[in-house]
Amino acid sequence: xxxxxxxxxxxxxxxxxxxxxxxxxxxxxxxxxxxxxxxxxxxxxxxxxxxxxxxxxxxxxxxxxxxxxxxxxxxxxxxxxxxxxxxxxxxxxxxxxxxxxxxxxxxxxxxxxxxxxxxxxxxxxxxxxxxxxxxxxxxxxxxxxxxxxxxxxxxxxxxxxxxxxxxxxxxxxxxxxxxxxxxxxxxxxxxxxxxxxxxxxxxxxxxxxxxxxxxxxxxxxxxxxxxxxxxxxxxxxxxxxxxxxxxxxxxxxxxxxxxxxxxxxxxxxxxxxxxxxxxxxxxxxxxxxxxxxxxxxxxxxxxxxxxxxxxxxx
Amino acid sequence: xxxxxxxxxxxxxxxxxxxxxxxxxxxxxxxxxxxxxxxxxxxxxxxxxxxxxxxxxxxxxxxxxxxxxxxxxxxxxxxxxxxxxxxxxxxxxxxxxxxxxxxxxxxxxxxxxxxxxxxxxxxxxxxxxxxxxxxxxxxxxxxxxxxxxxxxxxxxxxxxxxxxxxxxxxxxxxxxxxxxxxxxxxxxxxxxxxxxxxxxxxxxxxxxxxxxxxxxxxxxxxxxxxxxxxxxxxxxxxxxxxxxxxxxxxxxxxxxxxxxxxxxxxxxxxxxxxxxxxxxxxxxxxxxxxxxxxxxxxxxxxxxxxxxxxxxxx
Numbered sequence: 001x002x003x004x005x006x007x008x009x010x011x012x013x014x015x016x017x018x019x020x021x022x023x024x025x026x027x028x029x030x031x032x033x034x035x036x037x038x039x040x041x042x043x044x045x046x047x048x049x050x051x052x053x054x055x056x057x058x059x060x061x062x063x064x065x066x067x068x069x070x071x072x073x074x075x076x077x078x079x080x081x082x083x084x085x086x087x088x089x090x091x092x093x094x095x096x097x098x099x100x101x102x103x104x105x106x107x108x109x110x111x112x113x114x115x116x117x118x119x120x121x122x123x124x125x126x127x128x129x130x131x132x133x134x135x136x137x138x139x140x141x142x143x144x145x146x147x148x149x150x151x152x153x154x155x156x157x158x159x160x161x162x163x164x165x166x167x168x169x170x171x172x173x174x175x176x177x178x179x180x181x182x183x184x185x186x187x188x189x190x191x192x193x194x195x196x197x198x199x200x201x202x203x204x205x206x207x208x209x210x211x212x213x214x215x216x217x218x219x220x221x222x223x224x225x226x227x228x229x230x231x232x233x234x235x236x237x238x239x240x241x242x243x244x245x246x247x248x249x250x251x252x253x254x255x256x257x258x259x260x261x262x263x264x265x266x267x268x269x270x271x272x273x274x275x276x277x278x279x280x281x282x283x284x285x286x287x288x289x290x291x292x293x294x295x296x297x298x299x300x301x302x303x304x305x306x307x308x309x310x311x312x313x314x
Numbered sequence: 315x316x317x318x319x320x321x322x323x324x325x326x327x328x329x330x331x332x333x334x335x336x337x338x339x340x341x342x343x344x345x346x347x348x349x350x351x352x353x354x355x356x357x358x359x360x361x362x363x364x365x366x367x368x369x370x371x372x373x374x375x376x377x378x379x380x381x382x383x384x385x386x387x388x389x390x391x392x393x394x395x396x397x398x399x400x401x402x403x404x405x406x407x408x409x410x411x412x413x414x415x416x417x418x419x420x421x422x423x424x425x426x427x428x429x430x431x432x433x434x435x436x437x438x439x440x441x442x443x444x445x446x447x448x449x450x451x452x453x454x455x456x457x458x459x460x461x462x463x464x465x466x467x468x469x470x471x472x473x474x475x476x477x478x479x480x481x482x483x484x485x486x487x488x489x490x491x492x493x494x495x496x497x498x499x500x501x502x503x504x505x506x507x508x509x510x511x512x513x514x515x516x517x518x519x520x521x522x523x524x525x526x527x528x529x530x531x532x533x534x535x536x537x538x539x540x541x542x543x544x545x546x547x548x549x550x551x552x553x554x555x556x557x558x559x560x561x562x563x564x565x566x567x568x569x570x571x572x573x574x575x576x577x578x579x580x581x582x583x584x585x586x587x588x589x590x591x592x593x594x595x596x597x598x599x600x601x602x603x604x605x606x607x608x609x610x611x612x613x614x615x616x617x618x619x620x621x622x623x624x625x626x627x628x
Contacts, residue, residue: 003317007621014617036350037479041613165351208614299355300522303328304618307321 012208021258032162039163042273044204046262050269054152055196058287064106066148071102073126073145077223078232080121084183085218085245088234094221095243096234112177112285120232123180129170137167146173157192157291164293174288182280184246190293191272195264198286203250204260207275207308212254214247215309250279275305326522335572346476353477356587358518360576364583368466369510372601378420380462385416387440391537392546394435398497399532399559402548408535409557410548426491426599437494443484451481460487471506471605478607488602496594498560504607505586509578512600517564518574521589521622526568528561529623564593589619
């Protein structure tokens with residue numbers, strides 16, 4: 001084992017000795033100052049009672065009617081693994097993004113409801129600020145595929161915006177089934193993840209355990225159909241740079257790691273701090289909203305997250 | 315250069331690239347939420363307008379009269395270097411604590427005023443919570459050498475206590491002259507340092523630059539007189555464990571470091587975050603108050619401070 005790996009293993013051991021593998025559950029949302037302290041601690045927190053009342057009335061019928069014939073962008077894969085490392089036709093591993101198909105909310109929800117093990121897997125996960133983007137907060141753009149749902153969705157989480165002193169960078173709607181998963185990764189964002197319907201199942205690892213996840217550069221590809229009714233194939237991209245991604249699946253986590261399992265049920269909210277590795281599954285017909293806020297870039301935090309990432313031997 | 319040194323040098327370069335060597339100056343005290351964000355950033359901040367009105371009336375006469383014949387504990391050294399690495403009579407380097415002598419405030423201030431290059435150097439720096447200690451906040455002890463000044467000294471800094479969600483661990487009074495210095499060191503505390511009279515001159519280094527300060531274990535000694543009127547000598551301690559201390563003086567900082575010079579004048583307040591290395595000088599007859607708060611022990615902060623300390627080759 002190289003010296004860098006030894007240093008990282010010692011750091012992660014000490015972090016675990018100090019912090020354990022528990023998580024805090026709050027019975028009501030924190031005040032801004034309480035949340036600011038939690039941001040400084042930077043460990044996951046499950047929060048009850050965040051006020052998202054309007055979205056409680058979201059039945060399939062309501063959503064279909066609200067969006068009518070508007071088209072929405074839906075990720076499609078044969079196996080439910082959007083944004084994941086997958087074997088290509090040449091036997092090489094690629095970081096494969098999903099196909100993106102346009103359809104009405106009504107069509108999408110019908111496809112989701114048809115739980116056919118042999119059909120393609122549809123997942124609304126456009127995650128580009130599909131409800132509110134930074135352009136919305138800048139006042140430079142006011143368009144979203146989900147305009148019709150905006151009156152049900154607060155544009156920010158008050159106690160989080162006040163604690164961080166900023167608006168969200170992106171607010172996203174997620175709708176998926178048990179056939180979809182989100183592969184293990186981490187984001188440099190403060191993340192407030194609220195489940196509207198169903199349940200999300202998170203497996204979390206602290207930033208200190210990233211060193212044993214074998215992050216590597218994978219060439220980029222995309223699930224693509226040669227014709228509209230043909231099956232999806234992995235098609236390597238021509239001009240997209242390679243993507244650094246973890247090579248370890250949650251079923252084969254190194255013995256060293258200390259995963260934290262958190263189920264977020266309807267009405268509950270997860271605070272997921274920057275740099276925490278997460279693998280996500282969900283129940284059928286699960287709807288969630290997430291609020292990404294830029295992390296604080298001043299200070300030591302970002303430098304340390306960068307240091308903790310990447311291969312043990314670099 | 316070993317791999318650990320390479321890693322630490324790279325980390326400190328990246329930290330400096332991201333953060334530079336500037337510091338924030340606030341024209342008025344922060345709100346609790348603003349201060350909480352500053353604690354998360356963990357960089358020094360010079361703050362104007364912190365309300366310490368009562369202490370503005372502290373003349374030598376006022377202080378002498380207030381404390382009367384009460385004895386106070388004063389650090390004494392021949393060279394003004396209390397708590398510093400010094401050569402012992404055997405030619406070996408020791409971490410040497412000052413002698414501590416009891417006297418009245420009036421006597422102490424007379425000694426301070428006599429600026430004789432050949433006399434011993436007196437420095438009121440008992441720094442054990444000499445005004446308010448954690449026992450005061452626990453309600454288990456209510457005694458201080460400076461009881462008579464307590465009505466002039468707030469027991470906490472409101473916006474700091476609220477941001478951190480805790481009381482101070484110690485509140486200290488410091489009175490010294492230009493002949494005293496505080497050698498380069500770092501503390502695992504949030505520190506609010508207010509200058510009442512005179513000026514304090516800080517040289518600061520970020521926690522990321524600790525690796526090049528050659529922290530080493532030094533045997534413990536104390537400046538001691540064999541008889542009351544005899545000169546002070548370095549006397550090695552028998553049963554005190556060795557002390558880890560930096561071997562580098564501010565006059566010989568490695569080229570790699572990026573020192574920040576901050577003068578804190580009367581009425582100004584320095585926020586000095588945990589883990590920041592500081593060397594401190596002062597003008598003659600300088601009076602200061604400092605508030606130490608426990609740093610947050612949950613999360614990654616303390617683990618990283620430990621990692622950044624110590625020798626590059628360990």
